[in-house]
Amino acid sequence: MVEDAVDETRGAIKEAFIADTSAQEQMRQFFTTNPPSLREAKETDELRNSGLMKKEGVIINISTQQPASFEEAKFALDVVDERMLTEANPQMRELGFEYLGQKITPMSEASR
Numbered sequence: 001m002v003e004d005a006v007d008e009t010r011g012a013i014k015e016a017f018i019a020d021t022s023a024q025e026q027m028r029q030f031f032t033t034n035p036p037s038l039r040e041a042k043e044t045d046e047l048r049n050s051g052l053m054k055k056e057g058v059i060i061n062i063s064t065q066q067p068a069s070f071e072e073a074k075f076a077l078d079v080v081d082e083r084m085l086t087e088a089n090p091q092m093r094e095l096g097f098e099y100l101g102q103k104i105t106p107m108s109e110a111s112r
Contacts, residue, residue, distance in 0.1 A: 015020045018103045027097065027104040032081040034091050042087070050076040 019024060033039055043054070052059050052068050059073045060066060068076075085092075085099040092098065098107045 014106055018105055024104060028081075031089060031092050031097070031099075031104065032084045035089075038089065039080070039084060040090075042083050043077070046076050046080045046083065050079075052076055072077070 044103050047053050047059065048062075050072065051062050052072060053062055054060075059068045059076075061068045061072065085104070092104075093107075096107050099105075
């Protein structure tokens with residue numbers, strides 16, 4: 001009886017969190033940039049995979065040595081954001097969150 005009520009309450013809290021677009025955006029911003037060392041490593045990998053690199057804070061096309069187009073840079077950085085959420089992110093796990101169905105959610109007890 002009590003376990004059912006607890007599970008129901010947890011489910012309601014999780015659904016409210018998922019539906020809160022402001023909280024989702026804040027969490028997305030946090031987890032796509034933290035931890036910074038992980039972000040930097042994934043960014044370096046993804047830029048290289050896209051034929052780009054960051055030089056003195058500017059994303060450049062490796063073959064032309066010119067600044068990358070907005071579209072090239074955005075595509076690579078969007079992939080990095082997705083990787084930060086879908087690949088192992090120790091900070092996300094440490095704080096008890098996971099990324100499911102394009103939403104950041106509190107981890108279920110079974111996932112912990």
